[in-house]
Amino acid sequence: MSYNPVQIIAHGSRVACEAAAEDIDTDVMLEGATYSILEEDEDRDVWRIDAFPTSEAEADGLVARLALHTGVTVKVETLADADWLAMSLSGLPPVRAGRFFVYGAHDQGRVPPNAVNLKIDAGAAFGTGHHGTTVGCLVAYDELLKRERFEKVLDVGCGTGVLAIAAARTGAALAVGTDIDAPSVRIANENAKLNQAHARFVHASGLNDVKVRAGAPYDLVFANILAPPLVALSQDIKMSLRIGGVAILSGLLRTQERRVSAAYLSRGFRLERRIHRDAWSALVLRRMG
Structure with missing residues (x-):
């Protein structure tokens, strides 16, 4: 049976989301799970977790873990059949980190002359430089x-x-x-x-x-x-x-x-x-x- 890709989106306070993320990290069944955590609204203390499971079992495990945390709301959205990783990364802006400038092909014209420029295109591996x-x-x-x-x-x-x-x-x-x-x-x-x-x-x-x-x-x-x-x-x-x-x-x-x-x-x-x-x-x- 084929797996229908989904995106799991969770919202909560910083304390609640960090606790939920740490819970995911300590679950051996979710060791390879891909997710991000970021601040969505500083004034309201709203943080967000986005997870992209690669199997139904992983999706169920992520939802179950997130649901254990009071104050964290969870929703699951079905994704269309597309390379969402590559599509999302293709629109990311370049990143400056000290002397390093990390960019994708779409930012070829924005490369500064006084930096160590690293071209890292979207792909199925972690580490574009944006995280x-x-x-x-x-x-x-x-x-x-x-x-x-x-x-x-x-x-x-x-x-x-x-x-x-x-x-x-x-x-x-x-x-x-x-x-x-x-x-x-x-x-x-x-x-x-x-x-x-x-x-x-x-x-x-x-x-x-x-x-x-x-x-x-x-x-x-x-x-x-x-x-x-x-x-x-x-x-x-x-x-x-x-x-x-x-x-x-x-x-x-x-x-x-x-x-x-x-x-x-x-x-x-x-x-x-x-x-x-x-x-x-x-x-x-x-x-x-």
């Missing part, structure tokens, strides 16, 4: 580049490859990205070629993969994934970094900062910076030992 987590990572990296250089960079959960490509375009001699999703790896390699960046991307299920270990220890590791895997990978990320190396972590809500940072502080990292964008957070941590 608060990706912007946070780029802003954090831009700030770090003002005082130090990173020869070897690893991007865990690379999606479109924008972060590793950004590293390759700003002097990294080795920029490696990994993802458990094979189509994402293909898209990332295409984007690297499009941007004339020497970043390379491999299909790997963890940091112990031989293709990942070959470049270790890295000077910097990006991990823009979700809070639970960030915690689970804390030791592996530590061991993939040189002493003094930096981890830029995102994919987590502000409410999840303490949980994620605690996992890394307990392993000898020092928290250097937090970057907030909408409900999302990016953490900059340095391995001290």
Whole structure:
């Protein structure tokens, strides 16, 4: 039986929506669910969650999770048979994050001459540069580049490859990205070629993969994934970094900062910076030992 695509839309206060989003993140049955959370009306404290399930079971699970939260209203809308991801991303404006300018083909004429321009077109992989987590990572990296250089960079959960490509375009001699999703790896390699960046991307299920270990220890590791895997990978990320190396972590809500940072502080990292964008957070941590 074919699945009729739907969009799930939830509204509520910031507290209610962040709690609902965190609930989704901790549900192992919804580990691959795609959703966004943003502020819709600051004056009225109205926040919105948009979810795009890929199966009926995932849709039912998302609705059930959201419905558990008092003050969150949920509605489900049927989508027409179209590539909604590509259609929606094609209309997104370009994004400036420090020295980086991320744009799509429709913004070719708006590229500034004084920026590191990254062309990332719409596709079936996460990381166009518009999401608060990706912007946070780029802003954090831009700030770090003002005082130090990173020869070897690893991007865990690379999606479109924008972060590793950004590293390759700003002097990294080795920029490696990994993802458990094979189509994402293909898209990332295409984007690297499009941007004339020497970043390379491999299909790997963890940091112990031989293709990942070959470049270790890295000077910097990006991990823009979700809070639970960030915690689970804390030791592996530590061991993939040189002493003094930096981890830029995102994919987590502000409410999840303490949980994620605690996992890394307990392993000898020092928290250097937090970057907030909408409900999302990016953490900059340095391995001290």
